[in-house]
Amino acid sequence: MKVLVTPPQSQWKKALARPVHKTKSIEKIVKPIMRKVKRQGDKALRKFALEYDHVEIDQLLVSKQEIAAARELVSEELKAAILKARLNIEKFHRAQETPDLEMEVMEGVSCMRRSVPIQRVGLYVPGGTAPLFSTVLMLGIPAQIAGCRQVVLCTPPNPEGKVHPAILYTAELLGIHTIVKAGGAQAIAAMTYGTESVPQVDKIFGPGNQYVTAAKQIATKKGVAIDMPAGPSEVLVYADESAIPEFVAADLLSQAEHGVDSQVVLVCTTEKLAKKILQEVEEQAKLLPRHKIAEKALENSVAVVLNNPDKAVNLINEYAPEHLILSVSDVDELIPQIVNAGSVFIGNFTPESAGDYASGTNHTLPTNGYARSYSGVSLDSFVKKITYQKITEEGLKQLGPVVETMAANELLEAHEKAVSIRLAYLNQQK
Known part of the structure; x- marks a missing residue:
């Protein structure tokens, strides 16, 4: 990680620039994929599974037998963890329900508003280097609470043509029965246009790589809504002398291991603290099974030393991180000043991974600075607000x-x- 000591504000944008992807070159790859799926349907999905996932798929939809077999492959320990996470996520998202609003604004003029579920939703669950069964919880639970009539889940198969058993177990737990063995831009295309096996949806949710993100943005031009423009994962940790370097290093690495295009940012009050934390990052990274991925991500990352709290807050809000961890002593004074962040983690004992899995908040969050104008996924993401009037x-x-x-x-x-x-x-x- 690069270390910048009290850089002037004029340099912040350049210093904190996310890894750049050439949008036009990505779209040149994605657009033909989407066109082919639109024209050829299931045939195209099978072709792309062979080309990109290196597997022949006979049946695109996961069978009941596969789901039953997966249930037996998930350990009791993991099942218990998933059930506990489900309880917390469900509790927090159910609390987001709002009653119908009805009022007489003037004599004889009544206005109403009520929440109506989006009827057909598509959930994209990454399953490549990390099978994100937690994303099934994060998207499936609010869809279930909202009452969405049809839920379609797309996730890439492994080289044996199977879906990770924990993904299938979690989907079954939430009553999701339409599970498609398809990943990447082709999965987004299938949910956008519909195929023989994949129902067309009204809105697509879920994180993904740069190709999935590009495909989702193209889908919006075809009349399908998306949750948000979301790209590679990122975290910013703001730490002062009250922070514990080992904890901060672990939090930085928890995001760096997501992918080579992830970015982590450390903002410190002193150069001495920054060096302690970066030394700890170096030591912990060596022990990670995904250390090569993490180390590559760290090349996109930066540590900034700012001893002025007001400047640190300005930097945080300008960067607008997906995940923001506050490991500082005056955290209660700081929180009201944070206006741009996807989700905030407060104090030394609130690791970002708690929000990723089981605290109750949603982990599908705006990246790439979109936290300036987008919220993370919530129950509201799965409903429409319809207004009524009667005179x-x-x-x-x-x-x-x-x-x-x-x-x-x-x-x-x-x-x-x-x-x-x-x-x-x-x-x-x-």
Whole structure:
């Protein structure tokens, strides 16, 4: 990791730049994949499974027999952990439910709003170098609470043509029955257009690599919504002398091991502390099974020394991290100042991995600075808010002239007449 000591604000953007992917070159690869899936359906998915996953797939949909077999392959310890995580995530997301809103805004004019589930949702669950069964929980639980009518789960198969048993166990636990052996841009295409085996969906959720992200953004141009533009994982840790270097190093590495294009940022109050933490990062990285991935990610990463708390807050908000860990003594004063972050982890004993798995919050979060304008996935992500209005005869007599005046001044005569014709009718009834 590079170390920058009190860099001027003018250098922050360049110093904290995420790993750059050439969007146009990625789209040149993704667009033909999506077109082929649109034209050829299941045939294209099988072809891409052979090309990218190096496996021949006869049956794209996971069978009941495969799910039953997977259930036996998951250890009791892992089942218990998944059940506990499910309880916490469900509890927190169920608390996000809001009652229908109904009010009379003026005499005879009532307005209402209620939440309606998105009918068909697609969940993308990465399964390559790390089979993310936790993502099944993070997406499946709010979809279940919202009451989405159809849930489709796509995840890449392993070289034996199978889906990781923990993914299947978790999906079954949540009542997800349509599980497709497809990954990458082709999976997004299948959910966007629909194929013989894969139902078309209204909204696609889930993290993925740069090709999945590009495919999701293309899907938005085809009338399918997405949760957010989400790319490689990232974390920023803000630490002062109250931080424990071993903990901070472990948190940095927990994100670095996600992928070679992940980024971790350390903001420290002193250069001495930064050196302690980076030394610990170096030592811990050697012991990781995924140390090569982590070390590559660390090349994209940076440590910044800022002894001015106000500047540190400004830097955090400018970077807008996906995950923000606050290991500082004055954390309660700091929290209200944080306005750009996907999810915040407070204190020395709140590792980012707790949020990734089981604390209850959602781990599908905005990356690449999108935390400035996007929220992470929540129950709200799976519902639409529909508004209603009802006006009585007396209500229209009071509100009608207001609408007539506004419509006339916007030169929209038909709008005005839609009110006038009713008022004239009511006057004739006297």
